Amino acid sequence: MNTKFIIILSVFFSLTLFKVNGQGYKIDVTINGLKDTTLILGHYFNKKMLVNDTIMVNHEGKGSFTGEEPLPGGVYIIYMPDQKYFDIFIDDEQHFSISTQKTEPILNLTVKGNKQELAFNEYQKYLNKQQQKAVALQNNIKEKAQSQKDSVEIWKNQLNELTEEINGYWNNILTKYKGTFLANFIRGIKEINVPDFNENKSLPDSVIRWKRYEYYKDHYFDNIDMQDDRMLRTPYFTNKLETFFTKTVFQIPDSIVKEANRVIEMAGDNKEMEKYLIQYTFNTVNDSKVMGMDAAMVALAERYYLSGYADWVDEEFLTKLEERVTKLKPNLIGNKAPDLKLLSPNNEYYKLNEVYAKLTILVFWEPDCGHCKKEIPKIKEEIWDKYGDQGVKIFAVFTQHEKDKWTEFIEEHQLEEWINVWDPYNQSNFRDLYDIYSTPVIFVLDENKNIIGKRIGTDQLPGFIEYHLKKK
Template sequence: MKYCFTWMALLALSVSALAQPAGKTTKPKPKTAGTVAPNAGSSGRNIAITLTPLKNCKVYLGSYMGTGRTLVDSAVLNEKSQGVFKGDKKLTGGIYFVVSPQMTIQFEVLMDNIQQFSIVGDTSLKDQAVIRGSLDNELFKTYTGFSVEKGQLIQQLSNAYKTASNKTDSSRLLEALNKADKELQDYRKNIIEQHPNSLLAMLFNSMKRPEIPTVPVVNGKPDSAYPYRFVKNHFWDDVLFSDDRLLRTPFFEPKLDDYFRYYVSPEPDSIIEEVKYILLSARTGKEIYPYLLTKFTNKYMNPEFMGQDKVFVYLFENFYAKGDTMILNPASRKTVVERAYSLMANQLGKPAPVLNLTDTTGKTSSLYSINADFTVVAFWDPNCGHCKEEMPRLDSFYQHKWKGMKVAVYGVNIYENEVPAWKKFITEKKLEGWIHAYQTKAAKDAEEKAGQPNYRQLYDIFKTPTLYLLDKDKRIIAKQLSLEQFDDLIATKTKKK
């Protein structure tokens, strides 16, 4: 059996989006992949490899891991270029590849439940590797031959279609193009139907995308949202999130990313529903569950859009706080826990944490004593270069627009030992009309002694300046936006009011 394959290249052969397919179906010959084989019950792995002309060196077996790659085993080749990938435990099924001593991929291999087979290859003939004793690889060999043949035909027809000079030729070429594409798609479908337990069937199911349906007409009007709903509802058909083999493919994680990018609302509650479903579905997966939990944690711990950190808080409260911190090393566990406690108190829609700080005259100034339709809370450092640029800009918005819109500004110097520099900056830049306050060292020490959380944690201040926008009841409307974005938001809410 001779073949070399690149999964993305084979997947790219499909052009089904061009038009409604038509034509005969070419069915694959029946095989027995996925059924019980004589050595299916063998424990561990024993994969003999001959890779000429390499001698007396180490070669590696690697696999995909989400969007990355990882090495999982090694074998030492002898004088005859022979070696064995051997171990007491079976490898997780998926797409693997042989790697040279120079860390270049030679060719790919399907790793199914039967891990007692042989590989013969040559570094100068990567497309002619021979695999014996693996029924899934035999099945894929047949598919590869068919798909390459159809792929070449599809490419030829596609090029001709693009340069067609008249409608007659265009129609003829489009019909032939759709026929060839349908034959390729049907070939895959037949493999899934005839060999449902095969690794190849799982791979095809996990990488397929729903075809966009025709827009139906409801009460005389086209239902333009129907294709979106249809694709979203069928995006994960026949995919089992608890299947660890999904991670050992190059297409599962990109498909997952596309799903959240194009079919899930960026509103945090919508994201939470999707994340909850996926994680609970993946719970029994030994590898994929912790991988997905970590992926979602990293994505929403410092999210792309304001308010999406609510997803991270949800993950902490419903997964990590209930025991899943065991999947983390001590350093990561500390990071997750501290970040969660920093975000819990400042979620959008929640009351802002209490601030009773000392103003420039030495008197206590309370955030909640401010009577205004909106309050901008600005945490800043008088020695921070960016703060020195942003605070005068903030004051410009306040003096020229916000003050007339019943907006108050509560500015907080986050360093109690920088009071002179703080007061000097306020005076020089004429930051007038604000409430300027800071926490004294005595107040900070008393807070720590009492075991109370500091406002730096409550307001998640890990950079300066850090800005919040509160409504008249001191509930958090927005945070971590630019001054221009705050200005637009205040204007919009003022108009609505």
Template sequence: MKKIYLLSLLVLWISLSFAQEKYSIKVKIDGFKDTTAFMSYFYGKGQYYKDTASIDSKGFAHFSKKDTLEEGMYSILIGSNKIFDFLVDNQELSFTTSKSAPIQDMKTKGGQENIYFYEYLKFLNAKQKVASELKETKEKSEPGSEAYKNATKSIDELDEEVKVFLNDFSKRHKGSFTVTFLNALQAPEVPEPPLLENGAKDSLFAFKYFKEHFFDGFDFTDDRLIRTAAFYEKISYYMDKLNVQVPDTIIKACDFLLSKMANSPEMFKYTLNNFTSKYEKSELMGMDAAFVHLGKNYYMKGKAPWMTDKQMKKLSERVKALDPLLIGKKAPNLIVRDTAQKKMLQLYDIEAKYTIVYIWSPDCGHCKEATPKLKKLYDKVKSRGVEVFGVGNDFENEHWIDFINKHDLNWINGSDGGDFRSNFRDTWDVYSTPQTYLLDENKVILSKKMDIPSLENLLEYFFKQDEKEKNE
């Protein structure tokens, strides 16, 4: 019985050993010897080292481990210099090329994707050389000359040749990851704009069409794209260049892309995490609204199963802290004592067209610089319906009061003190000072966390709008 048990364990161990995959990437690069090669992989925004191998005196290197390479795009580097890219569709691949012409001299074995990939790269590389020569000729020629016209014609013909090749290539290798990757890179070709009723061309058509068709060739169901150079650049360009950088537009764009990725778990996970981090840390005013939206509508609704309980708790607390302080929402009340520690002051009791909530500390370097600037601005605009509610962030008030007196801060001043403790540091998310908010007469947040010059410019804008409405 004991022998049978031991035999079973041996069979199981052998089965597991053979089941564990091992990748083998063999490389020969003429022109390199006795050095170290690196293999890296793409993932989202970055490129990360996967393995190292020694290059021998004949230019051979062998990357091999008991591990599986995820399908996607990888690179071979010598030092910090990339020698060539390749696609993984097989755990056993080999590449032979040269230092002087890594694309044109490339020969591949193992799997079909690199045969297709280098067919494309070799064609494109050859045409790029021709294009560079033609562009140089055109730049050196006098506009309107025969040489200029011929170069222009040849460039147009070359562009058409590339389009024909890509169309034929995509048909011949339909279903391959190479075609999926190349389609993801393609930008839409914008047709001639239609005419408006007045006979003029629609000047907005090109942008609208380009944005609407930007992802026409992008396969959102293929998680392998996240491990290529195409993914992050495509998503970032769409978010940063094709959308106005205001919260409502960005939120709509986030939802659009995440809905496209609903059936691609890895793509969805990376993109949601990336957007969440990006908009929580964004320096663009008001973009924390996108972070709050993502938190409430994805994480807190169970759409991020990869999050641990600890991570979810931390994110949820951050969302709940920022939500009441979003631009467009009524600010939470703020209750403190006056400088004499006798009278309670409330934000909601302040009657002003505009209220600046300024939370600061006399020992804060930025506050020492910003507070005199705010004082100067206050003296300039207080007659136009602006009040400042200056709130000391320290528990000890002696330095704070000295600073107030020294700089004649004749606005409304309040703080904690004595046996009184307010919760404003939590309700106003005070992690650093100064914190500056601009509120309207109903205490709705108009702006926040602005420097004083920007605050002054914004107030001037609102003054002009008020004057315009008054005269209508």
């Protein structure tokens, strides 16, 4: 089974708490239609809801969330037993009351004692109305595009006007509540405006597209205050990060590392934000299925964890991470493949670095592995039979010790033309050099024995080989 080192973002993520007149929090809640049941107060974090408090409401739907320590600012959730919920805004004013109905809680909400929550709720109500108008216009455009062509342009203009109106509403909040978390929250929702870059009409479309992409990537976080850790407790922050690192930045280790370092630096002196960004970017590359992304994991591990910068990590974690990095570094894409001197079934030694080939398929396998029983014959049929006469060779390493099973499999599947080798005396250290903890594992080496592909599935292997042969 393939093992992978993972840092789990703790649900007990340490938070810098602040005092509000030394009085903690007290949120009086009335929800008409509920009685004698539980309410949960939680907050958004890392695409999850983390629970802060739980209370019982009485037969009138009344109850109070209270605590001696103030809550860290953010968007919070009041969660009802029937899985209905609504969001509230919590920042500097933490002694307030809200009242609403069980049905349509946002539209029926009233607030006393919390200016930002009141403005946030008014924003939610306003947005709900505008969305209803937008949906009606979009349905008209879709359903009556043929029968009422003259009206379509009118409806499109009305949609544009609606968008401008919403932008105006947002701008009013930014002005009225400048310097507050509410303003930061609303600004963070807005997409950045990307210039057209078409002033020079002679520029090719490809150049314009590249300039727009570069601008979008470089300014992606312009509207988000990355030094405000309250943004961590919003429903969209982690989604924005995910979109940036998995869909915006090219999935190349060097590009990911460069952008990860840049984003982490945006946290400035805010240690809570910095800590989250370090953990998030590390986990993202560590969990990535993109070939070669382990190079990004090694780079981030060495810069932030193994350097001692991440001083919140315990020694046990660091020891395991260092061991993992040590095993990964020799076999990163772009590195010279570690040499192997191994025995054939006829007790002849073969060295990997002495194999002359345009491309060398290095495969680690065993005949008792169920997956190998399917994949090794596919490599024979789809790689060796097709490309064996085009400068492709296969260096197949048997990872176990039952020689008879190995040689029987070779004979049964006609693999005699491969370079079949094993390590009966455990002298080569191939498991550590190539990080072999499961089988089959496939590497592709170029003519200089540099690693150009690793842990490739047999389905992707033919296309990969074809591409590199044509490239040569």
